[in-house]
Amino acid sequence: MNDSQASTEDYDKPGDYEIRLWGHLDERWADRFAGLTIIREANGETLLTGPVVDQAALYGWLRKVRDLGMPLISVARVRGDQSHP
Numbered sequence: 001m002n003d004s005q006a007s008t009e010d011y012d013k014p015g016d017y018e019i020r021l022w023g024h025l026d027e028r029w030a031d032r033f034a035g036l037t038i039i040r041e042a043n044g045e046t047l048l049t050g051p052v053v054d055q056a057a058l059y060g061w062l063r064k065v066r067d068l069g070m071p072l073i074s075v076a077r078v079r080g081d082q083s084h085p
Contacts, residue, residue, distance in 0.1 A: 015077050019048040019061060022071035032064055045073065 025038055025046040036050035048065075052058045058075075065072055 014051060014053045016050065016079070017052045017058060017061075018074070018076045018078055019065065020073040020075075021046040021048070021065060022073055025068075025070065029068065032068075033061070036061070046070075049078075 019036075022045060024040045024044065025033070025048075030038060033048055036048045039047040039049065041047060048061070052061065062072070062075070
């Protein structure tokens, strides 16, 4: 296995994630993403950041994004000082 890849054991552990969307998430949907920080960026994107307890929870967040019909740009697991407040 390549040393730069995370082991499969790490994928189902809690971690901080960034979910980047094309377009600004309207304030009326904030309750749907309670637990995540919503950052509306000047470039027209929305960044959802926060802790995710496991892969099932991550897929739950992604399902909510899909249900809104917002284009998904990226999903990234971030570590420590790389995450947004």
